[in-house]
Amino acid sequence: MKRPTMADIARRAGVSKVAVSYALNDQPGVSETTRASIKSIADELGWRPNSAARALNGGRAQAVGLIVRRPARTLGVEPFFMEFISGVESVLSERSYALMLQMATTLDSEIEVCRRWWGERRVDGVFLIDLQADDVRPSVIEALGLPAVAVGPPEVSGPLPAIWSDDGESVHEIVRYLAVLGHRRIARVAGPPELAHTRIRDAALREACREAGIAPATVVHTDYTGDAGARATRALLIAPDRPTAIVFDNDIMAVAALSVAQELNLTIPADLSIVAWDESPLTQVVRPMLSAVTRDIAAYGASSAEALLALIEGEEVMDIREGYARFVPRGSTCPPPDRRPV
């Protein structure tokens, strides 16, 4: 039951602890036969390096941290996090890095966790997600000396390398598509306005509408829940001059919109086109299947992890621009009523 140490191996092998250290770390200083015999004893004993002892020698903690600051009620239905984490993991595990996960409720508590993690040498670096406009975290983290990558646009990553995908590009693609179909009144049910990528989409939407020569889109901000999405959709649809197309910032709100449309006796897509963001399997189990923008979130997580590990190794890391989310038309978009043959 007692976990073996290098001293145990040294005793069994009849050599010094130092020789064991050299042998096990593939350092010169022991003969090949000694090395082999030490290794086989280590194997037999099931020896593993004590991570605390290693970390104490100026070594790394061999762990990175991720703090999630979304309210519990939206977390479960937001596929982003688990997909992102699984991409992160794919890189970490092959480098034997561990991932520390923590939930937080406020920006301050998130910063406090970083401070503690770094002070306690529990992590070698962190991922910053859900960047906000005027986010204080990048500069605070930078000041701590804690290696970190910002998973978000360079505009708000401050001194940290940004791993980002260009949401503006996706917005333009959606609007051009809808405009070509003939839509003139587009609305968007968005995420929280404090999130940087929400703002970027907001701005891109204004610009894209102008470029397409259509009226500025109405934007309603929500907390990403299906409930809030349904309320926002309902408000849009009972207003005079209701939109003929609505773009949603996640998929659960888009699904909720299907129900609201049904409630109001509107047919999708004949009476209303719907576009979802970041398609999860959910968009394909409903009818009609939802037109959505899609990107490889796991790959996004993997790049972020690569960048963070490189930063920890002391390499210089540049901003990395991932592929943007591409529009995939499915069954929830079509030309608006006044542009279809009667």
Add this chain to the structure above:
Amino acid sequence: MKRPTMADIARRAGVSKVAVSYALNDQPGVSETTRASIKSIADELGWRPNSAARALNGGRAQAVGLIVRRPARTLGVEPFFMEFISGVESVLSERSYALMLQMATTLDSEIEVCRRWWGERRVDGVFLIDLQADDVRPSVIEALGLPAVAVGPPEVSGPLPAIWSDDGESVHEIVRYLAVLGHRRIARVAGPPELAHTRIRDAALREACREAGIAPATVVHTDYTGDAGARATRALLIAPDRPTAIVFDNDIMAVAALSVAQELNLTIPADLSIVAWDESPLTQVVRPMLSAVTRDIAAYGASSAEALLALIEGEEVMDIREGYARFVPRGSTCPPPDRRPV
């Protein structure tokens, strides 16, 4: 930038490192005035205990591990994990424990991760989830001496304490409800047959049908994806003597079933009653809203964490039975066609 140590504090305070240790850990051995001055210096310097150094003194790693072994494509849409984790976190964070998260693909690799974590002293204990019939993990983990709790039924937890909710009870409740409505042909679209709780539901379903005096339910096992759920549902609905009610083992498959019904021109609930398991917000954004069984998954995570920490403290931990999932009827269940007035 250099993170301060006790030696730095000792120098500033003009005392020995030991005095600093006593002062900061609220141990006797220093005067109250010295203690206060040491503490204020520590504060000012932003000192945090080096977790590696602490762990090396026979102390704890102050971390517990969770390994998730579901394929990436089902992870994102399965709200269980994030809700469970957020419950776990609520307990861990107030005790300053960290959570290490790792993905694995096979049982063997999962066991290997446990072996490594424990050997490296990275964790003080682990959660075992998704217990299987004849699961080897409990006995292997027990043999390692690694403290662990099994998040699953006692039948398969072996020597480990089980934190579980009685799925059988929920199955009985559902079947009694459907039987009272007049349903005689019930089917179930289930999760993977290797999972212990799938088997428990299978067995309970047989028993419940017998007790209700109705034909044994047809059960189709799936991998929990919406796709597989849709296929299973379709197969059930085009068979002769199709069921009048189907119970699903998660919510995404139940949502997929709505689409299949629509595809086959069946009305929910008039032609087919649908029951989902472990309702997430998803069940309430579709129309009709899904009747579902519901339980407090975060509370489940919290109990599991409490139990694991107690075990780590050396306390004896008994099996803990959480409340079972309760049936909440919504819009997707009603009497079958032949039991309604014409």
Add this chain to the structure above:
DNA sequence: CTGAAAGCGCTTACAG
């Protein structure tokens, strides 16, 4: 190639 020493940052036990 091999050995004994020092040190990482803490805690614990043991003298004064």
Add this chain to the structure above:
DNA sequence: CTGAAAGCGCTTACAG
């Protein structure tokens, strides 16, 4: 109440 020592399990530098 205060001080100097030993040790946790490793690694790194420095002699032989």
